[in-house]
Amino acid sequence: MFVDALLLQLGYNATLVAIGATLLGIAAGSTGTFLFLRKRALVSDAISHATLPGVCLAFMVMVWLGGDGRNLVGLLLGSAISAWIGLLCLNWLVQHTRLAEDAAIGAVLSVFFGFGVVLLTVIQTMGSGRQAGLESFLLGSTAGMLWADAMVIAVGGAVAVAMIVLLRRPMTLVAFDPDYALARGLPVARIDLAMMGLVMAVTVVGLKIVGLILIVALLIIPPVTARFWTERSDVVVLLAGLVGGFSGFVGAAISASAPNLPTGPIIVLVSFGCFVMSLLLAPGRGALAALLRHLRFQKRVHLRQGLLALAQGQPIYEALTLRLLRRAGLVRPDGVATELGRARAAKALRDERRWQAVRSDRDHEAAAALYDGLRDIETVLTRDQIAEVDRGIGGPKGVPA
Amino acid sequence: MSIELIASQGTVATPDRPTDSPLAIRGLTVSYGQKPAVFSVDMTVQPGAMTAIIGPNGAGKSTLLKAALGIVRPLSGQVQVFGAPLARQRARIAYVPQRASIDWDFPTRVIDVVLMGLYRQLGLLRRIRGVHRDRALTCLDRVGMRDFADRQIGQLSGGQQQRVFLARALAQDADLYLLDEPFAGVDAATEKAIIGVLKSLRAEGKTVVVVHHDLATVRDYFDNVFLINTSKVAEGPVSTAFTSETLQATYGGRLATVQVDQLAATALA
Known part of the structure; x- marks a missing residue:
């Protein structure tokens, strides 16, 4: 019919x-x-x-x-x-x-x-x-x-x-x-x-x-x-x-x-x-797309915060953070950082120091404006610029560059 | 009395035929309700120069501009553009409105906004062709926004949005540019880009009039000032009309004496 x-x-x-x-x-x-x-x-x-x-x-x-x-x-x-x-x-x-x-x-x-x-x-x-x-x-x-x-x-x-x-x-x-x-x-x-x-x-x-x-x-x-x-x-x-x-x-x-x-x-x-x-269902403006975007973002934030906490030897209480770190193979089930976790944590901490240097430097105003706590510094500065920042903050300590 | 005295001192030699000024306003009064926002204002804009309209909040700066463009209907007064009535000179005027008046979620991309500047060329039905698009991209290039052509306008920062609106005005290829607070709340890079474009317009012999709020940059950016607080306080070159006396007369108690003295000091320097 x-x-x-x-x-x-x-x-x-x-x-x-x-x-x-x-x-x-x-x-x-x-x-x-x-x-x-x-x-x-x-x-x-x-x-x-x-x-x-x-x-x-x-x-x-x-x-x-x-x-x-x-x-x-x-x-x-x-x-x-x-x-x-x-x-x-x-x-x-x-x-x-x-x-x-x-x-x-x-x-x-x-x-x-x-x-x-x-x-x-x-x-x-x-x-x-x-x-x-x-x-x-x-x-x-x-x-x-x-x-x-x-x-x-x-x-x-x-x-x-x-x-x-x-x-x-x-x-x-x-x-x-x-x-x-x-x-x-x-x-x-x-x-x-x-x-x-x-x-x-x-x-x-x-x-x-x-x-x-x-x-x-x-x-x-x-x-x-x-x-x-x-x-x-x-x-x-x-x-x-x-x-x-x-x-x-x-x-x-x-x-x-x-x-x-x-x-x-x-x-x-x-x-x-x-x-x-x-x-x-619409991509971009749709509700599901927005939810997925939010979840992805949340995951990045938690991973970053978890890595920084690992690097500074602080305890991690948040269950979601721990779960995400475990799933990524960055911590063992008992909460202790793995080899990979320690390396990534050290890098995260060093990048944070680099960002601090960049943000306090007027010459890097345009780059500093892109700081959101998550962005990899390599996507903003060239290798040479990063090297220069590193000289300013004393270079990496015991971590492969 | 002192205000009148300053005003007469501040007035530069008006052009021989004042009606040929890019923008000549006579006896303009605009009122929202019973209280005039702009009262009996005369203004003669010098051709090929950059003029700042300056005054405290609510002094009628934007209203003056809007009345000059026919956006608000004046209670009385005349507006002449390049020696002719406004209605016949529309094509020679480009206007950059305040950012706050726009809905940034409107479904339009950066390039579509600039293409609106080509409205007259396109008319009602003509198709948008490569030449039009190229022209829009060139204008975006001038304000450093070419890479953003396909973004939705809501995805831009405030300063970037302002630059897009300047690009739309550039696309019109006008002779007189009127901008309403283009530097309000924009980043340093945008301010630099905008002032660079405005100076290059002046170099091409265009006339630029800007509603401006930052007294500290007046001296660097502009040739002439027009001080207004409902009625005109002073008009003329920065060197003679932008003084501690005229500022005090415009802002009254709203501007601390220290600030006035500082500005006057930079004036003398």
Whole structure:
């Protein structure tokens, strides 16, 4: 069943949903990257919740004009307008009051959403409202998806991606260093507004599949997932698009493979799965890599400290240090240093003396800056320089150089 | 009264056509809330020279620079760059912001930061080519950071980060360089590298303006000073405008008399 779904073999509706969800995921992931880089991820939550009153009002207006209240383009247009008003309210609050952005987001989000819920209730009491099914915009609903709906998503997603390609440089510059962007004469406020406009567009076209409550996940999870794998912002955009598209496709396939599985939430869960995998497994920034790095470092520190203690004839109490020294064949099981252990200990002590000399010598400032208690002095100074340091501290005593 | 007297003494012969100065500011006032951060400041930067903007903490040094660049909107006043309004001269100005204002975990490498300096050449869609990359590497070379081109910026020391930002400004190939506290909290090697680059810019006839906090190095590094404490205190060549009187007037009680005397002594030496 699931394989059939992956291969788009589950019929017309499932295929439409899968294609639509993939395109939506790509657009949302790459758009969301700029929100994430600009550190305004939560603004998208305010925008998406602000779509609800627009959806309801559009429905009421269309019914009032005697048309079909469920016309998707009309509903999306309404949602776009109210989302835009919400965004402008948010910007106004941040710029003209002392309210911080998080508080302003909370205010806009709750007021618009509350108003929307009130309107939903009003629509329930309308004669033609009962079958409207506007609640499906809260969490998305793909059951009755039409060719036209898929086209709306495809066109909206394509426009968003094209705009990202066009605006990627100014948006990156503004996200990284807004003061510098201003100094170069970039219209920073308008670029920010354009970025939010893109987010709004993605939100609006995503209402049908994912719904307004969960769209924020599709905007934010892909970029934070992608961030684990690269140190380049352009690659983050690309990977986030891929993660979003992958989540959309696989999520749609999973939900099509079994009855009564909601599409939007499954897509979000798939992208969350990608996030957890990246969090754990990514090299460099991943949690496991960090743990391994820490353990390796800890081992080096303990070995070094153990050797210095051996050289100075001090007792070693720390169990981990003793275990590491034993495993490296530097001490016997009873804690007495082996031949190799004594030699290594003497070298460690001598290197420490050399470092002391280097660090108190202004001529070696650059080398001294690299001292961390662990680095081998041979990696910092040349043989000749070490020889000179040794002359300064009286040369090695009874140890082969 | 004495402040005004000093100011007039400190003023050097302004150029014949002051509007052709690389940076001419008239009556600039910037205010955050009700209290002006910069009040009614006039400034005329000499071309081809290195000028230090000096003053105590919170005296409006950075604000003056930001207003000159249009980053903060002034309450009143005019800014002319090379005799024309700021908006038309953007391409001739390079700005090095304070290090503190940057998120160092941003996913970008050293070379990407320098390539941002080529923003105007690249425009919206042009691909980054070998020539652009070579230019960025040359700029990194000038600040001694070429070997770090592929590092993520968060992996650099504070001084190295500062040098990368100078390299980005160099990539712009501007005529006027404005730097905000480039020597704050950097290591000795970086300070040497930066001042070397700034002096070579001056040798090429470029104009350099630096917000500076270290009074001890003013004499070694700069040709002119601009002393500010919300309003202008003195402006002119180091020899005439950087004196114990002007410093006392700028810093008031914040600078111990001993320090002032020492600086004045080095002034006479």
